[in-house]
Amino acid sequence: MRLLIVEDDRETAAYLAKGLKESGHVVDHAKDGVDGLELARGQTYDVAIVDRMLPRMDGLTLVKTMRDEGNLVPVLFLSALSDIDDRVRGLKAGGDDYLTKPYAITELLARVDALVRRRQPEQVQTKLVVGDLELDLLSRSATRNKQTIELQPREFLLLEYLMRHAGQVVTRTMLLENVWDYHFDPQTNVIDVHISRLRAKIDKGFADALLHTVRGAGYCLRAVP
Amino acid sequence: MRFLNLFRTTAFRLALIYLLLFAASAFALIAFIYWNTAGFMAAQTDETINAEIQGLREQYGASGLPGLRQVVIERSSVARGGLYLLANSDQSRIAGNLDRWPDAPTGQGGWVDFTYDRPSLSGSDRRSARARHLELLGGFQLLVGRDVHERREIEDRIESALFWSACITVGLGLIGGLLMSRNVTRRLDVINETTRDIIDGDLNRRVPLSGSNDEFDELATNLNDMLDQIGSLMAGMSEVADNIAHDLRTPLNRLRSRLEVTLMKPASELEYREALEGAIAESDQLISTFNSLLLIARAETGQARENFEELELKSVLTDVVELYEPLAEAKRITLKTSASQAAPINGDRGLISQMLANLIDNAIKYTPEDGMVTVSIRRTGRHAVVEVRDTGAGIPQAEREHVLRRFVRLEASRNEPGSGLGLSLVAAVARLHDAEITLGDAKPGLIATLRFHLKD
Numbered sequence: 001m002r003l004l005i006v007e008d009d010r011e012t013a014a015y016l017a018k019g020l021k022e023s024g025h026v027v028d029h030a031k032d033g034v035d036g037l038e039l040a041r042g043q044t045y046d047v048a049i050v051d052r053m054l055p056r057m058d059g060l061t062l063v064k065t066m067r068d069e070g071n072l073v074p075v076l077f078l079s080a081l082s083d084i085d086d087r088v089r090g091l092k093a094g095g096d097d098y099l100t101k102p103y104a105i106t107e108l109l110a111r112v113d114a115l116v117r118r119r120q121p122e123q124v125q126t127k128l129v130v131g132d133l134e135l136d137l138l139s140r141s142a143t144r145n146k147q148t149i150e151l152q153p154r155e156f157l158l159l160e161y162l163m164r165h166a167g168q169v170v171t172r173t174m175l176l177e178n179v180w181d182y183h184f185d186p187q188t189n190v191i192d193v194h195i196s197r198l199r200a201k202i203d204k205g206f207a208d209a210l211l212h213t214v215r216g217a218g219y220c221l222r223a224v225p
Numbered sequence: 226m227r228f229l230n231l232f233r234t235t236a237f238r239l240a241l242i243y244l245l246l247f248a249a250s251a252f253a254l255i256a257f258i259y260w261n262t263a264g265f266m267a268a269q270t271d272e273t274i275n276a277e278i279q280g281l282r283e284q285y286g287a288s289g290l291p292g293l294r295q296v297v298i299e300r301s302s303v304a305r306g307g308l309y310l311l312a313n314s315d316q317s318r319i320a321g322n323l324d325r326w327p328d329a330p331t332g333q334g335g336w337v338d339f340t341y342d343r344p345s346l347s348g349s350d351r352r353s354a355r356a357r358h359l360e361l362l363g364g365f366q367l368l369v370g371r372d373v374h375e376r377r378e379i380e381d382r383i384e385s386a387l388f389w390s391a392c393i394t395v396g397l398g399l400i401g402g403l404l405m406s407r408n409v410t411r412r413l414d415v416i417n418e419t420t421r422d423i424i425d426g427d428l429n430r431r432v433p434l435s436g437s438n439d440e441f442d443e444l445a446t447n448l449n450d451m452l453d454q455i456g457s458l459m460a461g462m463s464e465v466a467d468n469i470a471h472d473l474r475t476p477l478n479r480l481r482s483r484l485e486v487t488l489m490k491p492a493s494e495l496e497y498r499e500a501l502e503g504a505i506a507e508s509d510q511l512i513s514t515f516n517s518l519l520l521i522a523r524a525e526t527g528q529a530r531e532n533f534e535e536l537e538l539k540s541v542l543t544d545v546v547e548l549y550e551p552l553a554e555a556k557r558i559t560l561k562t563s564a565s566q567a568a569p570i571n572g573d574r575g576l577i578s579q580m581l582a583n584l585i586d587n588a589i590k591y592t593p594e595d596g597m598v599t600v601s602i603r604r605t606g607r608h609a610v611v612e613v614r615d616t617g618a619g620i621p622q623a624e625r626e627h628v629l630r631r632f633v634r635l636e637a638s639r640n641e642p643g644s645g646l647g648l649s650l651v652a653a654v655a656r657l658h659d660a661e662i663t664l665g666d667a668k669p670g671l672i673a674t675l676r677f678h679l680k681d
Contacts, residue, residue: 085532102512154547180548184520184579185513187586187647193551216502 001046001116002026006036006062007078008054016049019105020112033057040066045073047115049108052079052090060093067094074115078103087183106217110169117168128163131223133202133210135163142202149201154179158198162211162221171218195219236409240402244395251394255387263380270371271336274357277307278369285361293367294320306372308341308354314364323368331358337368353377412441416448428456461525469518472646473511480507517646524576524653535680536577538568538609539602545581546600549589557594560585564602568609569680572658580654583647584613584673591617592670604679611675619671625664 003025007013010031017027028043030036033054040048048066052059063075077090077098087098096118097111128135132145140156142149151159157179162170172191176182195211203209208224285293297311301322310321318325327339335358342349356370415433422430431452432445487500546562553560588598596616603610620628629652651673655662661676 102508104509180544182548182578182582183575184582185516186548186582187513188552188590190548190552190586193555194548196555197551 001112002028002043003112004028004030004036004039004043004045004048004073006030006033006048006054006059007051008032009051016105016108019109023109025112031055033059033062036062037065040071040073041069047076047112048073049076049078049112050095052077052081052086060089063094074118076108076111076115104171106169107171107173110171110174110218113168114165114170114174117165128160128166130163130166130221131208131210133163133223135160144202144206151201155194155198155201158194159202162219165221167220167222169214169217169220174218234406234410236406237402240398240406244398244402247398248391248395251391255391259383259387263383266376266379270355270373270376271357274355274369274371278357278359278367281367281369282359282361285367290363290365293361297321297367308356308368308370308372310366310368312366312368314366316366319365321368326366326368327354327356335359337370343372416441416445420448423452428452428459458526462522469515472514472518476507476511476514480504480511483507514646517650520576520579521646521650521653524650524657530573530657532573532575533571534574536570536572536574538570538572538577538611538677539564539566541574541577542581542600542602542611545578545585548582549585553589553598556589556592558589558592559597560589561597561599562601563599566602566604568602568604568677570609570658570677571680572677573654576654576657580651580675581611581613583651584675587647588613588615588617588671588673591615593617596670607679609677609679611677612672614667614670614672616667616670619666619669620664622666629662629664 001024003020005013005016005020005027007016007029008031013029013031017029020027028039028045030039034056036048036050036054037057048063050059050063054062057065059077059079063077066073066075074096075094077095078101079086079090079098080101090098096115099108099111126136126138128137133142134144135142135156137160142151142156142159158175161175161179172189173185175191175194176186195213199209199211203211210221210223212220212222214220281293281296284296288295294311297309297320300307301309301320308321308323310323310326311319312321312326313319316326323341327337327341329337329339331337337356337358339354339356340351341354343352352372352374354370355373356368359367359369361367412435419430419432431449434442434445436442483500484504487497492500542564543562546560550560585598585600592598592615598616599612599614601612601614603612628648652662655675659678663674663676665672665674
């Protein structure tokens with residue numbers, strides 16, 4: 001995937017680029033908003049990673065301008081501002097996701113992957129399928145190998161999110177933000193317990209596990225190839 | 226110079242405008258009085274003269290010159306202030322009590338204002354008079370008038386009295402305005418001086434009160450309260466700085482030492498990996514502490530009030546309980562909720578969720594297996610009371626107050642996961658929402674009680 005990083009701190013940008021390249025991405029770097037806009041105009045990217053505060057043209061203006069010009073590249077904002085207001089402003093300006101500094105590279109990678117997938121035209125789906133696990137969004141029921149799985153409402157949302165991002169690494173923070181709409185860090189890892197409960201429902205008694213823990217990063221739901 | 230400054234003050238300008246209005250109405254009043262006194266007297270004199278002329282003209286018509294002459298002689302001899310002169314066409318005297326025709330020119334309607342000499346004890350007096358001239362058939366001239374000397378004197382008196390009273394009115398108004406504005410200016414000067422001192426750095430100065438409980442005292446009280454509030458916020462901020470320094474230095478030092486020691490002698494790749502993973506865990510801990518400190522600081526300054534919205538406390542609580550339910554179950558702890566009534570409040574959903582999460586998280590963390598955590602919400606009067614009760618070890622009485630203070634970590638919690646600032650954050654969010662927080666003994670265990678104001 002071809003990614004654009006717009007970040008004024010040279011060292012941060014270098015580490016970021018290294019991390020992304022090692023996960024198989026091609027990376028271009030712009031050191032300010034004006035350069036970033038130039039690059040975005042001349043090349044089609046899969047995801048743009050934009051710092052909120054940039055010299056010459058700040059991140060918000062950059063993304064607004066790109067959107068006004070019809071550029072629909074998914075944008076991940078990076079920011080040292082952690083206010084809910086700042087997050088809302090970022091998303092309103094046309095950003096697709098918002099990550100507060102300091103962040104874990106694994107978190108960033110997971111979010112970039114999620115944005116890349118989102119780019120593909122999303123059809124109106126009524127059924128999500130991963131291997132022999134099926135989730136019917138209309139009747140709100142789940143089955144694995146034709147066996148019905150009883151899910152609590154929140155477990156349903158959790159599984160739906162994991163299945164929509166099947167094959168990708170999903171972090172605990174992503175789950176907390178998207179399934180619970182909480183933007184804080186619970187002191188104990190409550191998400192782990194929710195996952196193991198879900199795992200007991202969908203994997204227990206089956207030979208192949210679908211819900212995997214990715215060490216140091218999060219979880220991944222995928223069918224064994 | 227100070228006097229000149231006084232003229233520029235708003236108070237003085239207001240006093241001046243007031244004075245002008247006052248003077249205008251005073252002049253209107255005076256004009257009215259003058260018109261009704263002096264004007265009335267003059268009109269009366271003229272009326273009397275007109276009536277008399279009418280009478281004399283009729284007399285002439287009825288009995289001719291001899292009759293008229295007779296009447297003029299009769300009236301002239303009666304000292305009632307009436308003046309008469311009957312003359313030939315060349316203005317030579319025929320009869321009357323005036324010696325000669327006056328020199329003054331005849332005005333409109335035949336009216337003449339003139340002076341004449343009246344014999345008196347000391348010779349003669351020059352006196353003012355007003356008369357009307359009538360030419361009779363046959364060329365005879367008749368002059369009928371009145372001595373208006375006293376009346377003129379009274380008019381002069383009234384005029385000068387009015388003039389002086391106008392002068393006194395303006396003078397007093399001017400002095401009053403000056404005094405009034407000087408008083409206002411002086412009170413404002415005190416406030417300005419104090420604020421200038423504060424700007425210059427003397428932050429402990431306060432505006433003195435005059436004790437009269439007027440608007441100026443109210444202004445001073447408000448200013449002082451505002452200064453106190455700013456002062457306590459600043460004290461809070463410097464406490465934040467101190468605590469950030471303290472809470473971050475120690476783990477930073479640990480992180481640095483760990484990396485340094487690893488590099489001291491050659492190690493296997495596995496050892497390096499372990500050291501680096503340890504360093505990452507350590508920095509995650511640091512980030513978590515840092516975020517908590519920032520959040521507490523933000524809640525303490527009251528900035529977060531901008532995000533307040535109407536919330537249903539019950540649903541916020543139910544969501545958080547649901548998040549922790551599996552965790553409790555994994556520890557075989559019963560997590561019980563009792564929330565029967567709706568409890569609408571004004572607040573920040575994110576912060577209140579986090580606050581409740583911290584309380585429930587702590588309760589589960591410090592409750593041994595097979596214990597119980599009870600979360601309840603009830604309404605008492607104007608309040609919504611949230612209670613989180615556990616069957617854990619509790620917090621010793623002596624430490625309960627202490628842990629709710631800003632940025633306090635219990636020594637014992639320093640090695641637990643999390644920033645250890647959980648209760649400080651709870652207290653800060655409570656203060657932000659004007660909610661009262663108390664910690665009590667559940668025998669055994671801890672009861673944390675939050676008392677929110679219900680939305681009106």
